Amino acid sequence: MWEAFEHAAHYELDNLTAIIDVNRLGQRGETMVGWNTGVHVERARAFGWSAIEIDGHEPEEIDRAYKEAAEVSGRPTVIVARTIKGKGVKAVEDKDGWHGKALDDPDAAIDELGGIRNISVDVAKPDAAEPHRFETGELELPRYELGEEVATRKAYGEALAALGSARGDVVFEMYIAEQQLLAACVGLQARGWNAFGSSFAAFFSRAYDFIRMAAISRVNLRLTGSHAGVSIGEDGPSQMALEDIAAFRAVHSSTVLHPCDANQTARLVATMAETDGIVFLRTLRPNTPVIYDADEDFPIGGSRVVRSSDDDDVTIVGAGVTVHEALKAAESLEDEGISARVVDAYSIKPIDAQTLQAAAEATGRIGTVEDHWPEGGLGDAVLDALADSDDRPRVLKLAVREMPHSGKPDELLSAYGIDAEHIAAAARQLVGAEVAAS
């Protein structure tokens, strides 16, 4: 909680009151500080909060504390309440071993507490006022020229700024604290805002429990993770997101998007703002060439067949940086008489099963290529889309299979087997295997 305390004090949230219920007992034995409420007070003050100690069983003290808290200016307030776990029921009061357990005799316990079985208390409702709206204008997404070299992370930032101007969204600085970034996004959306959270994709692993709980709470979040995969180059594996697609696919209500060019990114950012659930957009550090016109549309659940013919021998499915490698591979394969279809699966969840099934039927062989670990990413999504179809093609998955070193992006795409050359080799292998098997 201390990162939350730090941020709340930094932003001088004097309309925030926290309560610490200090009941001494954990699930198993005493907590680290037991009933030492002074420890909480001292820590809270060191983090810039006002703190009030009370007996949590005394209504007058509770009332007084709330009144005091409301009067504090420029700082949040924490009420540190000393309480007794199970108070009023002798069988369990202040006793170890009763956490999350049903009572042996619930009727006796209710009698001991005074016998009242239904209490209805009216409390003041939270302020349901509409949040402040900034002035807005027409949405003018950034537009990039075909062939231009632009990093999708840059296109994301420019598209988000455009979206903010058009929709009255707001950007908060959360410093290096991804859990607080998520918490703030959840809070903002609960108050009617359209929250976009941005960090390195790898660092969302820091907030994976917050993302998980946001999904359980049916929150709508738009999260963008940059610096995906080995294509970031020199910064090394700690900064390379290689598990993010797997982690976000396995979040209920999630959408996972991975654009390959700047115009596609800009359009998807606009679409994210309208999409419910946990929407994750994966962007790239290096520049990639613009291959789509600024007016093209990219619906959630769609894909784009960027290269095809009537007699394709094999299909290559990529997303993000690997779309460009797949296109290069298709060109070199053409010289050898192998015709490769290339699918840009920018929507990894939901994935465009129909286009993949059509490609499976037409070509009978599929290679997937992703700048990600082999588990839980694009390749698994493609296999899932074809698992139950009548045409079940041979699928070769190219992915990063060793812990990467630092290096230049092109060197790393090659070293870890996901560049044009490796894609072409996989395509040759697929064509050869089917010939051998037939």
Added chain:
Amino acid sequence: MWEAFEHAAHYELDNLTAIIDVNRLGQRGETMVGWNTGVHVERARAFGWSAIEIDGHEPEEIDRAYKEAAEVSGRPTVIVARTIKGKGVKAVEDKDGWHGKALDDPDAAIDELGGIRNISVDVAKPDAAEPHRFETGELELPRYELGEEVATRKAYGEALAALGSARGDVVFEMYIAEQQLLAACVGLQARGWNAFGSSFAAFFSRAYDFIRMAAISRVNLRLTGSHAGVSIGEDGPSQMALEDIAAFRAVHSSTVLHPCDANQTARLVATMAETDGIVFLRTLRPNTPVIYDADEDFPIGGSRVVRSSDDDDVTIVGAGVTVHEALKAAESLEDEGISARVVDAYSIKPIDAQTLQAAAEATGRIGTVEDHWPEGGLGDAVLDALADSDDRPRVLKLAVREMPHSGKPDELLSAYGIDAEHIAAAARQLVGAEVAAS
């Protein structure tokens, strides 16, 4: 870091000295506290640490601080060092916008710093003494009778206790702080211990970044997550791990195990202790019947065909609680004349591709069933194992596809489509689909 500060003080780690390098600047602009070193001192003291403020550019002050820190008893010490980012190179000294960037003129910067290009400093090496070893005896794993009803989480605890007695391992209490649990495990293994970390499987999501970094640091960890899936019953979705298999499969060097009975659990716990990398064992809250003899062996990468005949029509692959549901489904299918093979894929990563390929060849249809989201779990692992094989069966994946409610375990397995009845229906559908397609 504050959870780490709290634990270090709680365990009175007076051989621990931390250094905060307070250089004022973040990646973008000033940090929340800038050069206000007093804030760090006040907070550290509130968390039970000794704190020393110094000028981080003064060797005498650094020396004095280290000496003082070594003399403090019963508490860890933090040295709060005020420093200037880029000190000595005027082009960047205390300037914003230079984080993680190469200098324009590195040669000039070296000249400005005195021109020395190679400095070799000998420092005291860390104490490489062998860690303390507890007295140990023979390994006597717990043994469970066939048909006995035991929760695998209970078998895990009993097996771990047996392993501790035999190997001299140790159990730490980390309170509710999964990140600190992981950090302690990493530290213990660096000092030559064999660290087992245990929590609810869902709560490892809190420490996903620590797990990710442990893999990058080539750490050997044994982690056990209990309370997997909807089979936990009443506690509701916040406690149900439904993404843990996906998250752990997407960790480099990981092994993912999911036993279905108490004897299998006990044997796998012993095997974990010998397995390098990040080993994750997923255990269950409810009792499950013992179906394996206590002397059976369960190697990593193996599986167990728990039911089969010479003319099976379909294969059902389960793990954990779904193995038992699959067995029940196979019994009811037999009455209808459908012969179902049942595979217990207790090793989900690596998965037993050979057994799955043989089942694919023999039965041509596979149903997978898991108490997990559909993404990145057992089903995806099975599809991956068959992606490139000559026999590519039709695969139906049963998994939890809605956000679960609270309920009795059996009710939930049924409500979310992964109980015996749904498995039998999927098997019928698979058999029917193949008949229709042929």
